[in-house]
Amino acid sequence: MILKNIFVLVIIAISTLRANAQYPVPIPPGGRMAVHGWLILPWNTNATEGPIQAWFSHHVPEFGADSPHNFQIVLNGTLTVRELTTAVYLNESTSVPSYPDLRYLSYPRDMSSSGDTKPFQHMYFAHEIHSVPDFDHIIHVSIDTTQCHCEKNFPLLCNSENILQQIRTPGVEWSFPTLTNDLQNRLLPPTVIKGRITSGPVLCPITVLESIHCMIGPDFNHKC
Structure with a gap:
């Protein structure tokens, strides 16, 4: 059967895990019965050309009572994991302060070599969990890189090639300093807002297309 217009698939993996199992989810000594959910976020590829390549985001708690979901893992691959791109744990202590500003991690939708030169980028943004209670949020955004710019203190880095390279780095962290880091301020369509890559000088207008x-x-x- 030919799959068309695939955007989000949900796969529920029900497994008996052993301590030495090659599975990228934390397992306590002795192993345990675990139920894990994954969001599959497909790349922009033709589904008829072979296996669907995608980002796989753990954190789908259909079975919250049976398996903890207090951590965040995003994988890059098909049904075979290519790399562990992101692993963020939720700090459960109330003494750990939340980030003062809203933060998301980004993952390109187009991972082909031709995507490295496209000025118009489509991305998945995943809210970065940090401290309780927090929220897990994934959105689809677009970035017109011709509208990006760099801070004045970094003029040598402010060229289109370097900007694209930073934007297309999987798992790069974005900060939105005009918004506090809480559920009420999560990015929703049709928001257009300026975001900053925290590891560099790049600032870009982010257009939210879908939650x-x-x-x-x-x-x-519980859903938001």
Whole structure:
């Protein structure tokens, strides 16, 4: 059967895990019965050309009572994992302060070599969990890189090639300093807002196209 217009698929993996199992989810000594959910975020490829390549985002708590979901993992691959791109744990102590500003991690939709030169980039943004209660939110955004610019203190880095390279780095962290880091300020369509890559001088206008997935912590078993 030919799959068309695939955007988000949800796969529920039900497995008996052993301590030495090659599975990219934390397992306590002795192993445990675990139920894990994954969001599959496909790349912009033709589904008829072979296996669907995608970002796989753990954190779908359909079985919250059976398996903890107080961590965040994003994988890059097909059904075979290519790399562990992101692994962020939720700090459960209330003494750990939240980020003062709203933060998301980005993952390109087009991972082909031709995507390295496209001025108009489509991305998945995943809210970066940090401290309780927090929320898990994944959105689809677009970035017109011709509208990006660099801070004045970094003129040598402000060229289109370097800007594209930073934007297309999987798992790069974006900060939105005009918004506090809470559920009420999550990015929703049709918002257009300026974001900053925290590891560099790049600032870009971000256009939110769709809210894909949102769950409320610390158990992540209730929708936003």
